[in-house]
């Protein structure tokens with residue numbers, strides 16, 4: 039079968055099933071499982087696929103139509119320009135989380151330049167997405183990525199190596215701060231923040247394929263923020279910063295938790311849909327919003 043024919047068939051099957059991202063999903067699958075990039079699909083539409091590639095695409099089509107997200111099928115996702123492999127216990131990193139990376143990046147860049155080196159702690163690192171994106175932008179930065187899942191930490195380590203940053207990334211098995219030591223210029227986190235009772239309401243593609251431990255934020259969704267706000271001060275440099283991703287309606291509660299622990303709110307950054315998504319805090323009032 040020719041690549042362009044495979045693409046047309048897959049696209050039609052996904053459109054018939056009313057998948058929201060039918061065209062994009064079909065293209066991603068044909069590009070990666072058929073081994074053809076976007077340009078060759080246009081320049082060489084007659085390029086034949088091997089028997090194994092046709093089989094892989096048929097299998098992918100079945101999985102996608104059963105509701106498996108396209109990046110789970112591919113086993114990787116692009117994040118902030120990095121290629122990140124996924125595994126059973128890693129959350130699929132989302133474009134909204136790139137907002138957190140961009141929000142803390144100028145601060146870490148400046149710190150690293152001023153001091154010659156800087157350190158960041160990523161709590162609940164998953165694939166390593168946030169830490170690795172920061173490392174890729176700031177060569178003098180090193181990172182500790184904490185997770186409670188050994189599977190996620192293996193994946194984060196693999197991602198650090200694949201992206202050429204293995205020497206600057208430490209994967210640490212820890213229940214939040216329990217095994218963390220030392221002090222950091224910044225603490226970043228995209229913790230689980232879905233209130234327990236809201237889990238059954240999640241989109242099936244999320245609920246069935248992202249790990250529960252990456253989603254469940256306890257009774258009110260704020261369990262992890264409570265711990266981070268309570269303990270972060272002991273691991274943050276005096277003039278350090280905190281950046282946390284939040285649920286769209288959690289700004290007031292998260293702000294209150296951090297302020298009660300003596301942190302100063304700097305600002306809240308919106309995601310790509312205009313929702314409150316990332317909050318920045320500092321240890322001193324000079325940067326306060």
Ligand SMILES: C[S@@+](CC[C@H](N)C(=O)[O-])C[C@H]1O[C@@H](n2cnc3c(N)ncnc32)[C@H](O)[C@@H]1O
Nearest residue numbers: 129131162163164185186213214228229230252
């Ligand atoms: C929402 S995911 C974020 C993953 C990644 N940072 C990202 O943004 O794509 C939350 C992560 O926190 C981890 N986690 C949950 N409970 C934890 C705990 N008690 N201590 C450390 N990590 C935990 C989960 O395993 C998961 O990897």
